[in-house]
Amino acid sequence: MEEILDSLLTLSTENEIVEFKEANNRYDKDKLGKYFSALANEANLQGKSRAWFVMGVKDDKSITGTSINDREINEYKLEMSNSTSPKCSFVEVHRIIKDGKNVLLFEIPASPKGQPIAWKGHWYGRDGESLGALNQIELDTIRSQSKQVDWSASIIESATIDDLSPEAIAFARIQFKEKNSRLRDEVDTWTDQVFLDKAKITIKGKITNTTILLLGNPESEHFINPATSRITWILKDKDNIEKDYEHFYSPFILTVIDVSAKIRNLKYRYIKSDSLFPEEVDQYDPYIIREALNNCIAHQDYTLGGKIIVVENEDGLLSFINSGKFIPNSVEEVVTSESPEPRYRNTFLVGAMVNLNMIDTIGSGIKRMYNIQRRKFFPLPEYDLREDKVKVTIYGKVVDLNYARKVAEMPSLSLEDIIILDKVAKQKNISDEEAKTLKNKKLIEGRKPSYHISSKVAAITGEKADYMKQRGIDDEYCQKMILDYLDKFSVGTKKDFDKLLLDKLPDVLNEKQKRNKVKNNLQTLRRLGKIEPIDNVWKLSK
Template sequence: SPHPAQLTWKLDTPDRAYEHFTPPFLLATTKLYQRIRNTQLRLIPQDDLLPVEISRYDKKIVLEALHNCIAHQDYARNARVVVIEQGNRLVFENEGEFFEGEPMDYLEGNRVPLRYRNPFLSQAMTELNMIDTMGYGIHDMYSRQASRCFPMPDYENSKARAVRLTIHGGVINPGYYRVLFQNRELSLGDILALDRIQKKIPLSNKILTRLKSAGLISEKGESYNFASAEKNKAYGIVGSDQGYSLEEQLVIDYLMEFRQASRSEIDKLLFDKLTDTMTAKQKRHKTGNLLSKLRQQGVIMNKGSRGQPVWMLSEQDSDNNRKEV
């Protein structure tokens, strides 16, 4: 047939791998999900003794995104549905522009689609409980990601007549995570606004003023940052039995994705995530202490010299981070 029905999983890291999946998609989507390196994270509030375990990706979010790709793919364009795994995020790509409205039209869960590109396929998937036809899917994905205090999904329009969705499986900015963890009653609209701040996407002055009045962000010059860690309890993420701060987890995630990093690359990764009350010298000192701690714990190692370090995950920790769940 000139119209391929195929799913492709691609691991876009230094450990490169891929696999193709063919119908029946009822089984193929589960097989593809099992290829994703969905490691366990354990969240530990500073004043608590018992950790809360959470997977890097929510299975329901992943399958909802994948099933949407299958249901809405334009099969006449002779293309695959592709899932790209990039360290701490997943990218879903399917051919065919959004068929009924735009993604954000469905964010509140109030819009009902009037038509589908593939009506018979959509009906069959509905009867198998793979999708719903009432427009709740996008709302549920955003809500579930918000409950995990992770970054919001991103829809992109970088490619004509195609849909590209990114699901984040890690922390972008520790301040965002802390604010959401401490303010569980935030509306989805406010969470989306905070997400735009961490991704450096412009917001209206009205929204910025509301967030600032609520004590969720602070203003410094022409930029806005999340309420300082001193105003919130500190939270850490652990990957084994040891406690990692959010900043340490950022370094681990970066090394998982890019395999290695120089000191200047790690400085660039962390500097804008650290509180603005610190000077550049203090931030550099804190970053140095962070790297020393991870090295002493056996999490990372320096493959370079003292003057020109090249940081990598230790072999044992790298294997632990690749463990599937």
């Protein structure tokens, strides 16, 4: 990120998508929100994926540094999420040391197509360096984006039915009849041209981009150039080294089957416990593989020219990656919503895939994936929505058998609760509101950001030993061990105390945090007058 900062510092002046602020020790949240709205909207209008708000730098590009800490940054993130519409926050906040001083680089996403970002009900924009209301022309420009042409419905005048795969058309008929059982007998009387129109894959006999993707011969890919109809499967070993790969092309209706067959869906054997567990299950549920892969096809932004990538790791992880922003506000919103997403990037393609029984539009696909993983006691699917891509990772193994089983059995836990607990188990950051929810239910303990599973859950799950290891020894006992050491050996160095205490401190702390905790306890004992530093060693005070 330092290269990006250096690039921004070369600008002759601020512009519509870059703002510098001195912000030595704090910055007003309301002003930040207005800039967030303005920069997000301007990035959209300029066709950029993001904008930048830089703290610790003056308008003249001189580095002043900022003392704003992680707690304040998290407060900014929460405030953006709570007061923007549609709900949005920073992609990431990067802390960079420049000229020996702290600089914060706030990465702001462009507003979604067709949806300007508002701050507390008002739309903001920029005119050069000036902040103000988003003017009517700019507002209309963003709103009109939702009326843009659907790429997947575009007609290819030079393509004909001869550019399609007969095998794919035959299989499409079978799938269409499966989806529309009342038309089963009638479908058999249709010509291919009639069938393709009825299934809404072609438009009045004209071949569309959707037709080529789903039913086209592999050599027909040139019709949709610079878009591609390609899926790449990659196998990596436990060290993340590539071992094998293969490219797959249209027709996607058949390719999905070929890619799924390529994935090594091994059997996962549970440790025998009681009747709750089968002896073995598939690592990856076939429905999840199909749903994730078809979602990539349906929601890929083909105008970016990227390909769909499936990465299989030998350590039990399976990832699906497609180009394009995630259109809903969040994955959690999709999982908890009772209604389908109202907008699609490729409306015509989605409709065709529904008719061919490849996907549904009732909004239950991702939720069903979550519940399948929950019932198998595997970690929940994990989404990464950065860099204009959507990456979903599926776990094909149990992380902690007893914990997973018992937590899944707790009748009071909703899917929403388990989604947040899953983040804690994976040591992911959770919001203050999520932490409050779990703490009120006594499901987690600890301080931000080092939360851990509470003693209540540990007692239920039989993970008491792990709970104690997560919690570690408290400061009082830590100080007692230091005093006992000095009473026995007379002197001790910081290195001695690190060796004595580091492995007894909470596992939720990293190495640096553990060493700081030892240092803080030594300083506490010094302030209490119990120990003193003499010639680079610690001794008991006289």
